[in-house]
Amino acid sequence: MKDIESKTCPERSRRIENRKLVLSHALSVVEGIVEGSKILWIALVSVIAALAWLTASPVAAQSPNIDDEVNRIAKTLYCPVCPNTPLDVCGTAACLQWRAVIKDKLLKGESEQQIRDYFVAQYGEVVLGAPPAQGFNWVAYLLPAAGILLGAAIAWFTARQWLVRAQ
Numbered sequence: 001m002k003d004i005e006s007k008t009c010p011e012r013s014r015r016i017e018n019r020k021l022v023l024s025h026a027l028s029v030v031e032g033i034v035e036g037s038k039i040l041w042i043a044l045v046s047v048i049a050a051l052a053w054l055t056a057s058p059v060a061a062q063s064p065n066i067d068d069e070v071n072r073i074a075k076t077l078y079c080p081v082c083p084n085t086p087l088d089v090c091g092t093a094a095c096l097q098w099r100a101v102i103k104d105k106l107l108k109g110e111s112e113q114q115i116r117d118y119f120v121a122q123y124g125e126v127v128l129g130a131p132p133a134q135g136f137n138w139v140a141y142l143l144p145a146a147g148i149l150l151g152a153a154i155a156w157f158t159a160r161q162w163l164v165r166a167q
Contacts, residue, residue, distance in 0.1 A: 066103060066106060066107065067103075069106055070099055070102050070103045070106065071088045073102050073106075073112055073115055073116070074086065074087035074088035074098075074099055074102060075087070075088045075129075076116070076128070076129050077098070077116065077119055077127050077128065077129065078126065078127050078128070078129055079092065079094070079095050079098075079127075080123045080124070080126050080127055081094055081095075082095075086129070087099060087102075098119070101118075102115055105118065116128070
């Protein structure tokens with residue numbers, strides 16, 4: 001056992017000396033480069049600063065974007081507990097929880113349509129701000145236009161009658 005230890009100790013000290021020599025040589029090379037080329041040093045610092053700025057900017061801007069996205073989606077969904085109240089302005093505990101669900105789903109990477117589909121599946125179409133344009137729901141979209149056209153026709157015929165009587 002002593003033979004092995006006596007052989008490894010000088011070998012180990014030789015390796016340590018070699019490492020020190022390599023490190024001192026590398027340090028002198030780096031010092032020579034830095035002293036010899038200030039432009040290279042400035043360019044290196046500039047690149048590092050630019051990379052730090054680029055990677056830090058999206059993180060700082062991410063939080064308000066998520067909150068803005070939550071509010072944008074919450075404006076299109078209505079509270080099934082409070083009549084005619086969008087989620088973004090409703091103060092009930094349920095709506096606060098639903099906004100938290102929207103935020104969690106956004107952070108998980110779900111799209112707006114997937115989130116809307118989730119709420120429709122959970123609470124029915126009553127949570128949508130407007131009925132989906134399919135089936136009988138088309139009446140909700142066509143009836144206002146038909147009413148405007150009917151009103152314009154009645155106004156035109158009435159005005160025409162007044163003008164004929166006035167002559």
